[in-house]
Amino acid sequence: MPSNTIVERVVADLLKYPPFDQLDPAVLKDLAESVTLTYHEEGEVIFSKGDSLKGHAFMVMKGAVRLFDSIDGKEVLVDLCDEGDIFGVRAIFAHHDYVLTAQVAEESLLFELPVDKIRHLLETEPRVSLFFAGAFAKSVEEIEHTLSEAFDVDRRLFGEQSCNNFLQNETLEVKPVTTVITCPPDISIQEAAKIMSDRNIGSIIVVSPENHPLGIITDTDLTKKVVSRPGSIKERPVSSIMSSPVYTISGGKTIADMVMLMVKTKLRHFCITEDGSPDSPVAGIISEHDIITSEGNNPAVIMKAIMQASDRDQLKEQRNKTESLLQVYIGQEVAVHFISNIVTEINDAIITRAVDFSLKELEEEGEYKCADIPFCWLSLGSEGRKEQLLRTDQDNAILYAEPPEGEKEKAHEYFLALGRKVTGILQHCGFVKCPADVMASNPVWCQPISVWKGYFSKWIVTPEPKAVMHSTIFFDFRPVYGQARLAAELKQEIFSLIAKNRGFLGFFAKNALQNPPPLGFFRNFLVEKSRDHANEFDIKARAMMPLSDAARVLSYELKVPEYFSTAERFKRLGTLVPGMKDLGAEAAAGYEFLMRLRAVNGLANKSSGRYIKPETLNKIDRQTLRNVFSTIDKVQKTLNLRFQLDYIRD
């Protein structure tokens, strides 16, 4: 029998770190008894990518271990683990080989935790399984892979068909498109664009006479480098605008490999050549689209089901499916703009169907006859900015054209009834009511355009700090159903009101500066500039709002007419504000990182994801957050300078 004193020592060590800190010490005895301690010098490799899985996972008790992937010979750091971090969990969930290499970064004492004991804990302790399903996905090595495997462990939480399909496919090869369309470097941009549109393809590879890839032209290149530029450059050779060199890889890459590559390189097209180098003939092409759709998790299927739904229950079902799709995408580290576009499309489709259903019901009830008056359904706040990944509160409104004289009241009644029905359906689909009642079912926010113009006029002409704060969500309105021209008219009115009342932007900007970013994290505390510490981090108020507020102010100042997301606003601002190009790109990327972090946190905790416990963040997330905080600081300084806010501080 092992020494009780020693076993208790090991239990005490395990109890210091999640997920074991949640457990009754008695439960840990069995695991502690089977722990093995190993000591490693700097530089030692614990396991390598491609090694078969060991019988245990590892916990760092002292020192540090770095985990990296190697893709075509290049090292990509994935995580850095130190005291209390667990790695090598792939051994618990998977049956394939390690996908990362673990190397000792500082001399380390490791606990080896046998997988059968951890599996036993997973079965008997829900809190442990939650940790492995949620926190582990973020905090431990195989970020791209573990989450999906963890889905399999806790079916009560995540059990959806789509995930299982995905699991089976994880190590499947991505089938490249082998009928690659290529062109020589000297044809004109116009000719290349014609080939692309004729063949209905999003990219074309520019090749040498030996068929070696020289560069690539994508839709984005055409938009950015041709369409948006003044003057005609369509006659120039494609070589003048192609992205070069092309990222080349060898064939036989798995979905997991490709996702990893996509995340790390931030590229969306990869060219397969015979030997993987740019100096060999083109053999195929893999695009982001091929990677995403190869899992069988096709958002198009959900969209189709929504468009064909005949009742609200079906809408609800599809919205629930979207949530599990979201989990897979987040787990796969798919680009946030891609995910938010899909989720927004789906949300918009649900709203569209909800309005369709409601209009039909109103018609059948036959009490009102105002269907001829044009109206527009507006999404507000984060949904207006196309940033709602998780289902948060509904914020919406109805804007309708001026009703004929004498029908004002009847029209109001009618649209209010519409608002009530639609918000009811949305609530049924899991979008909870807005606590502040900013919804189309509220008589105040269901109004003809004249009243809406009056609202904005009041906010802009006589701004009060408090009113400005409460009105920000309205400035993010976006038409989702009906006559978009009503929304456009309202936006133009706002621009002209702002032009006549410059003082408003000062208030607006000042509101955006209410929250200076924190400095960073130390251990499990958020460190504030004011030297306060907090053990919970409000990602929305402390990081996302300062950025989205700043982007909104600048977009209104510069009369950006599109209904943009915060990231899109920053990217546009980068092109509009001299000297803001880099900061704009940085802020856009930072904002997308925050969206992802919030979604991951929300999914793990079944919450809105707003409050994050610092101890659940891994090293890389902390590091990135710290960088985002400094970006926020730069954005705020820019805003401050632009509006000279120090003068109007109270």
Place this chain on the structure above:
Amino acid sequence: MISLLAKKIAARRCRRGELPDSVCRYVKGFSGPSDLAKPLGEVRFVVFDTETTGFDIAKDSVISVGAIALSDFRINVQDSFEVLIRRDSVGESEAVTTHGLLRKDLDEGREEQEAVEAFLEYIGNSVLVAQHADFDVAMINRILQKKYGFELFNQVVDTASLAKRLEKGPYYNLAHKSGEYRLDVLLERYNIRLYDRHTAAGDSFLTAQLFQMLLMKAGYAGIRSLRDLLLK
């Protein structure tokens, strides 16, 4: 040579049935030649510690023994050992409180003979490791001598001497600065987290972690076989 003779005598007593079976199994474990050429990764080390009523080898006695094994450079929690020894005169000694052992615990302990037989069974012919090993080995030997007329046959490594040897070379005179090689000081120097000290098992676990690091460093210093380690 003395040890060879002692082994023979013990083996003869076993054949005559004068010693308990478990003790005879221990003795039998040393019947073959010791394999000094073995690489360190193939050796089973048992790191142990004794708590005693005092520091006089002649008068004081062992209250508890704790140990943990290290094989293939790994410390295996499963392969650990702990025994408390019951004695009647325990209340008289001050060491009782400093070791955190209450009379009650010791009352629950095992008879000295039973305890030491369990220990022999656990260690077998492994290489013993202890901090200032001479003292602990002497304490165990006194019991063995009294009960069975022989002493430990195992090879012994002293962690203090090993640390000194790795840090200063084999000919440094430890006597001058023995303070630098106390367990607390070594643990701190090698950055091993101290928890509550002063139980035999707890100290053996800490000593094992120290020994694990020393073994790794020994490997870099060209010490690869048991012979290299024991300087034989």
